[in-house]
Amino acid sequence: MATERITFPGHSGVPLSARLDLPSGPVLATALFAHCFTCSKDIPAARRIAGRLASMGIAVLRFDFTGLGHSEGEFANTTFSSNVADLIAAAQYLAGRDMAPSLLIGHSLGGAAVLRARAGIATIKGVVTLGAPFDPSHVSHHFDAAMPEIKAKGQAEVCLGGRPFVIGRDFVEDIQAEVLTPAIQELNAALLVMHAPLDDTVSVDNAAEIFTAAKHPKSFVTLDEADHLISKARDAEYAAEVIAAWAGRYIDLTPPAPPPGAPEGVLRITEADPNGFLQDIQSGPHHHAYADEPQAYGGTNRGMSPYGFVSAGLGACTSMTIRMYARRKGWPLDSVSVDISHDKVHAQDVLPSGPAKIDQFIRTIRICGPLSQDQRDKLLEIADKCPVHRTLEHSSKVLTTLEEEHSMM
Structure with missing residues (x-):
């Protein structure tokens, strides 16, 4: 992933x-992310999502509202309406x-803004909250004590999240006058409402009201034990996966045709955790998996090891090949299962210290159904003709190039 x-x-x-x-590859869609009240574009939830x-192929623009983060302007002169205009x-x-x-994605007050x-x-x-x-006036509880001064003097300095902010009278009057119901009812877009039932900053009752006011298509997904800021990496990653899967029903995420010589397209692997080994594996817009190493x-053991994926490919290809042959022959094959064991540990082989040894995959096949012995023997023979089996048995060539780094300013 590149960040510009x-x-x-x-x-x-x-x-x-x-x-x-x-x-890293083609942009399949673009999303716009609105951060929470007095937050910034760089909070963990925004960055991780x-x-x-x-x-997954969706470009995301996240920015600091006027007067916040690294954006210019005076926060004291902004309002909810100015955030919408931003x-x-x-x-x-x-x-x-x-x-x-x-796609619009909004967190906390940013969620009200995207609506x-x-x-x-x-x-x-599609719109995601x-x-x-x-x-929106819900946020005023953060500075209730300063309300008399704001009304009397036109503004007041308040401490929010350990930082000083000047809240102006226009902001207060704007959020107090804002009524979201008409905007939600006339959204004219698919809506995904995500909320944590244990959120002690914005009660989950708010999600119920948004969901009730909206017309179909609409969906509600609970964020379980997440906090309001979605500060845990696993909660942010879960939210992102749900958003991408949901968005695929309403936004065309079809990738361009694969290049010549790659009929199934390019499989893209991106490092997800520079402090560990977790990898994002994306195959087109709809297929995602994790690769990892054991603890x-x-x-973090959140996905199979690289060798595990090799074994999985062999087992899946074996099962598919047997099924394809039996189906073509019209044989009474009820079910197929394949066990694969591999006598290597990927983490131990990353830095080889001895002579290379031949890999050995032990494959156990179970086929069920009223098959004759000749049919069973033939299916066992066919198993050895699965394309992945043949690829593993023959020498392969891996051509590697290093792409030049492009500076993003």
């Missing part, structure tokens, strides 16, 4: 700081790059 650092003009013309997370979606400006920037967004912004972005086909309030070798 960019700026674009916000609603008032001041530069807004953004990151555009790009897939954007990274996971990018690994989202529309971001969509216009993307459209100017021929990357018009088809309102949808009407101003014609290309949107994460821990979003049904009533004993420094991994």
Whole structure:
């Protein structure tokens, strides 16, 4: 995944700081991410969700609203409506790059903002909210104690998350006047509501109200034990996987035709954890898996090892080949299962210290059904003709090139 650092003009013309997370391969769709109240584009949830979606072929633009993070402007002069206008400006920037967004994702107050912004972005086909309030004025509880000063003086400095912010009267009046129900009812896009039932910042009742107000197609997915900020990596990754799978029903994520010589397309593997060994494996828009190492070798055991995938390919190919032959012959084969064991440990072989040895795969095949002995013998013979078996038995050549690093400014 490559991350491009960019700026674009916000609603008032001041530069807004953004990151555009790009897939390693073709861009199948583009999403626009709105962060939570007084947060930034770089909070862990935004970074992790954007990274996971990018690994699945969905580019993600995440930016700091006016006056926050690295964006210019005065936060004290912003409102909920100006945040919505910033989202529309971001969509216009993307459209100017021929990357018009088809997906809006909003976290907390950003979720309320994307519900309102949808009407101003014609290309949107799906909207996702994460821990979003049904009533934007919900955020005012963060600075209840300062409300008298805000009303009397027009603004007040409050401490939010350990940082000082100046909240203006216009912001308070704007969120108090905002009613999301009409925007939700007229969304004219698929809606995915995601919320943690244990969220003690924005109650899950808000998700129920958003979901009830929306028309179909709409979906609700619980984030189980996640906190409001979705701070745990596993919760953010789960959210990203659900978003990508859900979006595929409403957004065309069909990859371009594979290059000559790669009839099944390019299998893309991207490092997911630079501190461990977890790898994202993506095959087209719909097939995703993890590769990892066991915990004993420094991994997190969240996926099969590389050798495990080799064994899986042999076993799956064997079963498919037997089924294909029996089906063509019309033989009464009820079921097939294959056990594969391999006498190597990938983590031990990464740094070879001795002479190379021949790999040995032990394959046990079970075929059930009223088959004759001749038929069973023939199916055993056919198993040795499976394409993966033949590939493993013959020498293969791996041609490797190193792609030049492209600087993203």
